Amino acid sequence: MTQAELLRYVVETLEYYRDGQSELHLRDVIGILRVSGDEVDSRYITEWAERLGLGSLWDAVLKRAGHE
Numbered sequence: 001m002t003q004a005e006l007l008r009y010v011v012e013t014l015e016y017y018r019d020g021q022s023e024l025h026l027r028d029v030i031g032i033l034r035v036s037g038d039e040v041d042s043r044y045i046t047e048w049a050e051r052l053g054l055g056s057l058w059d060a061v062l063k064r065a066g067h068e
Contacts, residue, residue: 003039003041006032006036006040007040007044007045007048009032010029010032010040010045011045011048011049011052011054013025014049014052014054014057014058014061015052015054017029017057018054020052025046026061026064027030027036029061029065030061030064030065031040031046032060033062033065033067034065034066042062042067045058046058
């Protein structure tokens with residue numbers, strides 16, 4: 001998976017969570033953050049999360065993943 005695909009996947013998965021509230025979606029994103037660490041461009045995701053009204057959800061995911 002390329003960096004662009006990874007970033008798109010994370011943002012889309014946050015949207016899926018918002019729409020369906022499935023804990024599985026959050027676990028996927030948290031797992032990606034834990035495995036990928038600093039390779040994930042969190043500034044990019046933060047920007048898109050804010051645009052899509054997912055900012056507070058993204059903040060909560062970051063905390064759960066230990067990336068406060």
